[in-house]
Amino acid sequence: MRPAVLDSALADAGADAFVFVGPAGDPLVRALSGAALPCRAAVVYAGRVAVVPERPLPDYVSVHDDARVLDPAATPAERLPGLVGDAVLAPRTLPHDAALYLDNAGVDVSSTDAHLRARERKTDSELAALRDAQAAAEDGMAAAAALLANAADDPLADDAGDVTAERVRRAANAAMAQAGADPETVVAAEGAIAASDPVPIRVTPRVDGYYGWLARTFVADSDGGWERRATLAGQYAVDAGIDIVDVGETTVDAAADEVTAELGSYGFPPTAGTGTVHGVGLERRELPAGDDAIEPGAALAVRAELDAEKTVWVADLAVATEDGVERIGEFPRSVVPKPDY
Incomplete structure (x- = not known):
């Protein structure tokens, strides 16, 4: 502050x-x-x-x-x-x-x-807390991905039984808690998970009160079809929302519009794709927002979401500096989960 x-x-x-x-x-x-x-x-x-x-x-x-x-x-x-x-x-x-x-x-x-x-422009200590929160978010996402990657059969199962959305949520939360964060996970699925089901996951842990923000979508047994195209669209849409920002000039709405436009360029119906950009800090959503210009020190969630045949989420946390907007963290965006990252 x-x-x-x-x-x-x-x-x-x-x-x-x-x-x-x-x-x-x-x-x-x-x-x-x-x-x-x-x-x-x-x-x-x-x-x-x-x-x-x-x-x-x-x-x-x-x-x-x-x-x-x-x-x-x-x-x-x-x-x-x-x-x-x-x-x-x-x-x-x-x-x-x-x-x-x-x-x-x-x-x-x-x-x-x-x-x-x-609270719109974060101090160095606030940015440090946000980076720690995002590191915890990556730990949580890695744990969720590992659970999916190490499972077999259809629906997915391991030695502990069926891999369910609730087990995925708990695995992510446990990893984030172990990293010293207050965990929070949303899994856009229910019950036992089929091998070909897209599993959208959003983690928003807190460290010293500050939120991380990370979303990925995994498919344990992907055939490289719709969900791969959708995930690639989400990946490039998030990057487009980050790259378009001229710090001090570009508004939050303009960045969000770029995310949405990039999703549409992959052939998805206009109503299927949503780009969202907003500030993050002591609350999951705070300033900057809307027609606010993105100033140095702003921490942003940049989110691409598709809801057509299935649901796909891709989102990253980014911070505005004097030189541009940089993504915080490096968690991979591949639709195929891995046992370790």
């Missing part, structure tokens, strides 16, 4: 502070305090950060150096009026009770999206 964006918004609005109240694990509270808090908390930013937790924080919770933790309060929002001046900025998602406490105390509350824009 870049506090200078909040500083500028406060100065432009003539406001004293930025305030918010969020539940346990809230990403905005984490961005401001530097810690995943295990309880509800109020946060005030005015050059430095003040945190009012709902209860005493355990010793393992450590906020960043520019934040101080105040005495806990059963209703943290009640403390806000005593911590600010006459005017504050807040997200539109500020809880109603917090807004009432401020209003009843005569504090003027104006809404802002500065907190979202402050």
Whole structure:
């Protein structure tokens, strides 16, 4: 998070502070305090950060150096009026009770999206966490692929029984957890998996609160037909979405349109292919988005999805630099799973 964006918004609005109240694990509270808090908390930013937790924080919770933790309060929002001046900025998602406490105390509350824009360009430490999350994502995807590659018969089976979508999900999650990430896997399949079934897999693990994003589609016994063409289309579409970006000029929508156009160039119906580009960070989807220009420091999920005869997903995480957009990670895109990567 870049506090200078909040500083500028406060100065432009003539406001004293930025305030918010969020539940346990809230990403905005984490961005401001530097810690995943295990309880509800109020946060005030005015050059430095003040945190009012709902209860005493355990010793393992450590906020960043520019934040101080105040005495806990059963209703943290009640403390806000005593911590600010006459005017504050807040997200539109500020809880109603917090807004009432401020209003009843005569504090003027104006809404802002500065907190979202402050998270749009990642700091070096945030990018490091994203890279670690993407490394964990690759571990999870490799484990899922290995389960499929080492199976035999039709439907797929191994010594532990049928290879099901749930087993694939659990294998990916276990590998990501072993890598130190909070795992999350979606498998677009159900039940036992046939040898010729495309198996779309998306993994979005978190490290220090920051999400990785990786999607691949595997076919254990591919004949090189539709699914191979679809996977190649997805691969080149993701690359096209990355390559088209002129950092500081190209918008997110323009990059997404390029992904969709590349899918169409492989002969798939216009309604079958979807290109999506969006920011990634403390949330799976955040700024930049839409007509936002892609600036240095932006972390992006670049996604190509086909849903025609079957479903195919290809997606990678990328980061914008002064020199262009580079893919984070190197996980192969082949439709045929391998036992090791």
